[in-house]
Amino acid sequence: MKIALTGNPNSGKTTLFNALTGKIEKVGNWAGVTIDKKEGAIKKSLNKTSQTMIAVDLPGAYSMSPFTSEETITNEFVNNESPNVLINIVDATNLSRSLFFTTQLLELGIPVVVALNKSDLNIKKKTIIDIQKLADELKCPVVETVSTGGSNNGLKKLIKEVGLVSESKQEAPFKPLNINMEDKESVKESDIRRYEFVNSIVAKVEIKKVRANIQTKQDMFDRILAHKWLGIPIFAAVMWMVFSLSQTYIGPLIADVLVGWIDGFYDLVEGLMGDNVSPLLSALLLDGIIGGVGALVGFLPLIMVLFFLLALLEDCGYMARVAVITDRFFKRVGLSGKSIIPMVIGLGCAIPGVMATRTIKNERQRRTTAMLTPFMPCGAKLPVVALFAGVFFNNAAWVGTMMYFLAIGIILLGAAIIVRITGEKNSRSYFIMELPEYRFPSIKRAAISMLSRAKAFIIKAGTIILLCNAIIHIMQTFNWRFEVVAENAANTSILASIASPFAILMLPLGFGVWQLAAATITGFIAKENVVGTLAVVYGITNFIDTEELVLINGATNVAGVMGLTSIAALSYLMFNLFSPPCFAAIGAMNAEMESGKWLLAGVGFQLGMGYVVAFITYQVGTLITTGVIGSGFIPGLIAVTVMIGYVLYLIKKGDIKAKTKKVIRTS
Amino acid sequence: MVNLIVGAIIIAIIAGAITKIISEKKKGTKCASCPYSQGGSCSRVATPKNAEKKS
Numbered sequence: 001m002k003i004a005l006t007g008n009p010n011s012g013k014t015t016l017f018n019a020l021t022g023k024i025e026k027v028g029n030w031a032g033v034t035i036d037k038k039e040g041a042i043k044k045s046l047n048k049t050s051q052t053m054i055a056v057d058l059p060g061a062y063s064m065s066p067f068t069s070e071e072t073i074t075n076e077f078v079n080n081e082s083p084n085v086l087i088n089i090v091d092a093t094n095l096s097r098s099l100f101f102t103t104q105l106l107e108l109g110i111p112v113v114v115a116l117n118k119s120d121l122n123i124k125k126k127t128i129i130d131i132q133k134l135a136d137e138l139k140c141p142v143v144e145t146v147s148t149g150g151s152n153n154g155l156k157k158l159i160k161e162v163g164l165v166s167e168s169k170q171e172a173p174f175k176p177l178n179i180n181m182e183d184k185e186s187v188k189e190s191d192i193r194r195y196e197f198v199n200s201i202v203a204k205v206e207i208k209k210v211r212a213n214i215q216t217k218q219d220m221f222d223r224i225l226a227h228k229w230l231g232i233p234i235f236a237a238v239m240w241m242v243f244s245l246s247q248t249y250i251g252p253l254i255a256d257v258l259v260g261w262i263d264g265f266y267d268l269v270e271g272l273m274g275d276n277v278s279p280l281l282s283a284l285l286l287d288g289i290i291g292g293v294g295a296l297v298g299f300l301p302l303i304m305v306l307f308f309l310l311a312l313l314e315d316c317g318y319m320a321r322v323a324v325i326t327d328r329f330f331k332r333v334g335l336s337g338k339s340i341i342p343m344v345i346g347l348g349c350a351i352p353g354v355m356a357t358r359t360i361k362n363e364r365q366r367r368t369t370a371m372l373t374p375f376m377p378c379g380a381k382l383p384v385v386a387l388f389a390g391v392f393f394n395n396a397a398w399v400g401t402m403m404y405f406l407a408i409g410i411i412l413l414g415a416a417i418i419v420r421i422t423g424e425k426n427s428r429s430y431f432i433m434e435l436p437e438y439r440f441p442s443i444k445r446a447a448i449s450m451l452s453r454a455k456a457f458i459i460k461a462g463t464i465i466l467l468c469n470a471i472i473h474i475m476q477t478f479n480w481r482f483e484v485v486a487e488n489a490a491n492t493s494i495l496a497s498i499a500s501p502f503a504i505l506m507l508p509l510g511f512g513v514w515q516l517a518a519a520t521i522t523g524f525i526a527k528e529n530v531v532g533t534l535a536v537v538y539g540i541t542n543f544i545d546t547e548e549l550v551l552i553n554g555a556t557n558v559a560g561v562m563g564l565t566s567i568a569a570l571s572y573l574m575f576n577l578f579s580p581p582c583f584a585a586i587g588a589m590n591a592e593m594e595s596g597k598w599l600l601a602g603v604g605f606q607l608g609m610g611y612v613v614a615f616i617t618y619q620v621g622t623l624i625t626t627g628v629i630g631s632g633f634i635p636g637l638i639a640v641t642v643m644i645g646y647v648l649y650l651i652k653k654g655d656i657k658a659k660t661k662k663v664i665r666t667s
Numbered sequence: 668m669v670n671l672i673v674g675a676i677i678i679a680i681i682a683g684a685i686t687k688i689i690s691e692k693k694k695g696t697k698c699a700s701c702p703y704s705q706g707g708s709c710s711r712v713a714t715p716k717n718a719e720k721k722s
Contacts, residue, residue, distance in 0.1 A: 277673050278670050281677065
């Protein structure tokens, strides 16, 4: 039996889906998190019937007349794939808006069960809904649910009702006019009649003790958190706190313990192998595989704490406010606040972030957002940030915070450039977002989000990163004649000969050595590779507890081993963060942009942006700290001037295009 | 003998990693192990271009 979960955005469909199936699909306390349908079998503990029930989680929709791509998915599934039962998730705190869609679903003839979700919030707001009366008015069963709740969440009753109605024929409580969908007035008239019908039901079943025009605590919070000017510094302070806790205080504390275990495992394997094993095999296993993967896994606690805190922020409703406060900046550069949603999703991983751009209707905005979303520091970039913050800046929280705000700045700059190049600087966009209720964040949901990220991180470290580290180690061990390179002739290795030409290009950025160039190149396979490759090429088994490094190369710390200044390290970090993302994310960009020209321009833009930002950071930073400009200034300046000059030329061309468009419109 | 055992262990680890990557790709995950990178291709979505293709 196929059961479709339908409802307005942010009514709690995916949370209900997870509770019904035991899956851990991404949830968020805001609209637009689900962009594709998901399927899963309903748990045996809930389904007491003999047949298997498959739940299908659909993206949120406000009506059966689709306006966005995700609404189209819902519309097409319900109309074409004939589900046996529809569970319509209705937000109990916003009954009048939700029932508009319900009345449309009831007309399809498919049995409907209404799940009156978020009932717990209604109790807090002292709003009473007469369930029986509502069921009578809608001519379908209504079950109160709390999908975020514990054992008494109404889910058993909900599934029981689904089983009971599955064979019945649904009656429609509202008879719509015969309307011509092409005629705007006719559609409007029909919608007005439907709203009147919905409002008449709400008037009969709902008793509100708190009037809508009375200022609530929520409004009071919004006046501060989503304030035009206060909103940004508050967001900066929140992010700084998140980074302090994850990168400076709690994260490293747990990381120290984990790194101790990894080191212990390294010593155990080394001891088991003894001295009889070939040094080549022993080095490949110890330094290439265990050392490389271990160095990356050492950062796991920092990442887990960060994702836990971000999940709490998202769950309490704060991230939706961030979308609102950034909207006015986005609007000025030709994007809408809707673009911030893929970017916030991109904090976890750039791929779903880029995929989320499909909710943006405007083609230019969609492509621009897909191009700019990978600038957000995703989960894979966090170990790189943590490594450089730890090694060169004493775990300072400002490094991570600065990278986030710099990413937002680069995105705004990028959008401003693209809107001029495309000749659409006169276009205006509007963004309406339903702000979710503030709620106490769920520790359980945040923990699930954190654990699923941690699992993904470990699997990635044990697959792609492990393979890359093994290959890097082999390439570093042999030369092109497949002879083992001598200890002091590492420059003759396969890896060095491939990475060296790239290292020359990086000289004006402050890191013109093949080891760092090699790490950057492997970063295009997966950004975590930067850490893994640095561990392999420099022979560092952990970046957290670096006491043992005193023994390596006579250096006293990791910074000494790498031979970088703090400014060059910052430049290297920025280049890795703001250059093109991993190949998988580029593939996602290709799919969402649907244009080879845009993809090529996007990757070129990302590469240019990374180069320019790193060049300015290194050269200006070196001038300020030492009084002289950095190495490779002149060739770097030529390269940067050519890039900026080309962008300015494209902008000029775009401005002419915009003027022509304006003339055509006015005439 | 010891070299053979260590060599076999290394090969097993690498083969395991490759198998896992292939199985993840078969599941439709765009980025190995990322729980949120599964999802349909954009061609299934009603972008204006796809709507044109359909009609």
